[in-house]
Amino acid sequence: MRGIARAFRESLAKGRAAVIGFLTAGDPRPEYTLRYAEALVEGGVDILELGVPFSDPVADGVTIQASAQRALAAGMRLSDALKLSSEIKRSCQAPIVILSYLNPIFRMGYRRFFEEASSHGVDGVVVPDLPVEESAEFKEMAQSLGLATIFLASPTTSEARLDRVLKASTGFVYLVSLLGVTGVRREVSQEALKLLERVKARRERPYAAVGFGVSAPEHVAMLAKAGAEGVIVGSALVKIVEENLDDLEGCAQRLRSFASSLKGAARF
Amino acid sequence: MSRVYSFPDPAGRFGPYGGRFVPETLVEPLRELEEAYFRLREDEGFREELNALLRDYAGRPTPLYYASRLTERLGGAKIYLKREDLAFTGAHKINNTLGQALLAKRMGKRRLVAETGAGQHGVATATVAALMGFECTVYMGAEDMERQAINVYRMRLLGAEVRRVEAGSRTLKDAINEALRDWATNVRDTHYLLGSAVGPHPYPLIVRDFQSVIGLEIRRQIMEREGRLPDVVVACVGGGSNAIGTFYPFIEDSEVRLVGVEAGGEGLETERHAASLVRGSPGILHGAYSYVLQDEHGQISATHSVSAGLDYPGVGPEHAYLKESGRAEYVAVEDRDALEAFITLTRLEGIMPALEPAHALAHVMKIAPAMRRDEIILLTLSGRGEKDLEIVRRALGGAF
Numbered sequence: 001m002r003g004i005a006r007a008f009r010e011s012l013a014k015g016r017a018a019v020i021g022f023l024t025a026g027d028p029r030p031e032y033t034l035r036y037a038e039a040l041v042e043g044g045v046d047i048l049e050l051g052v053p054f055s056d057p058v059a060d061g062v063t064i065q066a067s068a069q070r071a072l073a074a075g076m077r078l079s080d081a082l083k084l085s086s087e088i089k090r091s092c093q094a095p096i097v098i099l100s101y102l103n104p105i106f107r108m109g110y111r112r113f114f115e116e117a118s119s120h121g122v123d124g125v126v127v128p129d130l131p132v133e134e135s136a137e138f139k140e141m142a143q144s145l146g147l148a149t150i151f152l153a154s155p156t157t158s159e160a161r162l163d164r165v166l167k168a169s170t171g172f173v174y175l176v177s178l179l180g181v182t183g184v185r186r187e188v189s190q191e192a193l194k195l196l197e198r199v200k201a202r203r204e205r206p207y208a209a210v211g212f213g214v215s216a217p218e219h220v221a222m223l224a225k226a227g228a229e230g231v232i233v234g235s236a237l238v239k240i241v242e243e244n245l246d247d248l249e250g251c252a253q254r255l256r257s258f259a260s261s262l263k264g265a266a267r268f
Numbered sequence: 269m270s271r272v273y274s275f276p277d278p279a280g281r282f283g284p285y286g287g288r289f290v291p292e293t294l295v296e297p298l299r300e301l302e303e304a305y306f307r308l309r310e311d312e313g314f315r316e317e318l319n320a321l322l323r324d325y326a327g328r329p330t331p332l333y334y335a336s337r338l339t340e341r342l343g344g345a346k347i348y349l350k351r352e353d354l355a356f357t358g359a360h361k362i363n364n365t366l367g368q369a370l371l372a373k374r375m376g377k378r379r380l381v382a383e384t385g386a387g388q389h390g391v392a393t394a395t396v397a398a399l400m401g402f403e404c405t406v407y408m409g410a411e412d413m414e415r416q417a418i419n420v421y422r423m424r425l426l427g428a429e430v431r432r433v434e435a436g437s438r439t440l441k442d443a444i445n446e447a448l449r450d451w452a453t454n455v456r457d458t459h460y461l462l463g464s465a466v467g468p469h470p471y472p473l474i475v476r477d478f479q480s481v482i483g484l485e486i487r488r489q490i491m492e493r494e495g496r497l498p499d500v501v502v503a504c505v506g507g508g509s510n511a512i513g514t515f516y517p518f519i520e521d522s523e524v525r526l527v528g529v530e531a532g533g534e535g536l537e538t539e540r541h542a543a544s545l546v547r548g549s550p551g552i553l554h555g556a557y558s559y560v561l562q563d564e565h566g567q568i569s570a571t572h573s574v575s576a577g578l579d580y581p582g583v584g585p586e587h588a589y590l591k592e593s594g595r596a597e598y599v600a601v602e603d604r605d606a607l608e609a610f611i612t613l614t615r616l617e618g619i620m621p622a623l624e625p626a627h628a629l630a631h632v633m634k635i636a637p638a639m640r641r642d643e644i645i646l647l648t649l650s651g652r653g654e655k656d657l658e659i660v661r662r663a664l665g666g667a668f
Binding site: 054055056057061069077078102103105106108128130133151153154155156157161165179180181 | 291294435442445448456564565
């Protein structure tokens with residue numbers, strides 16, 4: 001959890017937003033993910049978000065759905081993704097956030113999940129289908145083991161609930177930039193800027209990172225200029241993986257250079 | 269069980285089951301839906317409008333039919349059929365779609381999105397959309413579109429757009445995923461008209477309430493005919509909407525046995541079935557904590573049933589509670605027994621049931637012979653079989 005705060009502080013000190021890069025663990029093969037993660041960090045990603053594939057990812061668009069299917073077919077499961085985290089941590093400096101739908105975590109058991117996550121060096125957790133109202137036990141256990149709980153806020157989140165979401169979020173808060181699911185988009189929606197403004201108007205709040213549809217250096221530049229302290233890029237990276245399934249090194253190369261263009265664009 | 273039954277609680281829980289496990293974007297819309305529903309269910313005008321539609325448009329009350337030849341053949345308990353197959357559009361689904369469409373209209377929505385398995389809910393949604401002037405999109409698994417092609421055509425004739433879902437097992441589960449994604453994208457002007465007693469709070473409550481007209485009519489009709497309540501009430505369970513609508517008005521009558529029948533597919537010892545309550549375990553799917561078919565890693569299992577409407581790895585959270593509390597019991601019936609029951613009812617009573625309630629009927633055929641002649645079994649015949657004729661024809665080969 002401290003790793004997340006440090007990553008934000010360091011990028012802010014350099015006058016830019018933190019770049020958070022998403023990969024589906026095990027897509028297309030478990031042994032590729034470490035190489036991809038290294039490439040992203042070499043390119044300039046500050047925080048890695050490692051997605052655990054799930055059979056029914058209702059918050060995701062077609063790109064990440066297909067990615068999850070490939071990873072599941074390759075045998076990746078929650079416990080494997082946690083093990084993968086410690087390999088990545090040994091090799092890269094970046095903090096790791098695990099993104100998983102609730103059922104695999106529930107099935108493993110909250111306690112065992114957080115203990116394993118903690119022992120594998122995971123810094124924080126995002127669960128896209130766990131709203132704050134249902135999260136009491138989850139949050140308590142995460143905190144007792146020192147993991148950040150990153151909740152999402154969306155354009156439909158009311159003022160009263162936004163307060164709860166910000167209070168419950170440690171590390172950073174994940175601002176959903178649009179109505180809908182993850183996926184590559186042509187531009188940043190006005191909804192994103194409005195939500196960012198609402199969050200930044202609060203005095204006490206975690207760092208604000210914007211995700212969903214953030215797919216190009218221009219999007220990153222626009223959000224950084226609008227005051228986002230972090231940007232989360234997922235589908236655009238997964239698309240690079242999808243387009244280079246049989247070419248590990250070529251894919252790593254493209255991920256690295258794309259990450260570096262994102263970082264370059266993240267200046268305030 | 270004589271105490272007052274008051275679930276769901278304010279958090280949308282039936283005991284531990286239920287809740288609201290959805291992406292953040294949907295939390296506020298669900299709260300608004302809950303508020304609107306709580307307000308409107310007390311609203312005299314709303315209730316009158318719905319009751320008039322149920323009577324004049326949907327053809328309610330549906331008859332309660334004493335199946336004398338079936339009873340005679342089985343030689344045990346008297347068997348009554350609640351004829352939801354005679355409700356407009358051919359199944360109980362219309363009860364819920366009329367209610368929710370009125371609700372959506374009062375909430376100012378202009379578009380309906382729905383999922384469908386067998387196509388009965390899709391048809392019922394497309395029907396109310398035509399009636400009330402909504403734009404309508406129905407998601408349907410590719411496999412279901414093939415096996416229920418007639419219903420796809422009906423929906424399109426009614427003006428609905430039917431979108432094919434190729435993801436996952438290409439059935440009801442995947443159609444619900446897509447409908448949820450659509451709703452999150454278009455939430456400001458769209459109502460998600462969920463057709464089963466599943467999903468996040470308040471859907472299991474809303475669907476149960478709108479479907480309870482089934483059980484309420486049964487109570488009145490059986491009291492008129494027999495002067496007492498049935499001994500056993502049986503209904504099929506996929507997501508569980510016709511079953512919960514049938515059971516709910518009897519929950520406090522502890523002398524009435526409630527039996528839900530799930531799809532046993534090719535057998536519970538195989539992996540090709542859809543018996544979530546009989547063989548599943550607690551988990552989270554489609555916004556609710558309930559029983560689900562899943563592997564040891566929490567991945568949702570592929571299911572199989574000859575009946576598209578029962579082919580679903582989850583089940584409504586209230587059924588999970590009724591199972592655990594022991595108030596209702598759940599069993600599974602295999603494809604071939606359901607097909608045999610279909611033929612039996614067709615030949616003995618001239619009634620072709622949908623394959624979904626044919627599962628419940630197969631269970632009735634198992635238990636009736638061992639019961640006394642003065643005992644009463646009530647079976648909800650949730651829909652008619654026309655949509656399934658092609659499946660039946662293929663399954664029976666050249667037998668007819």
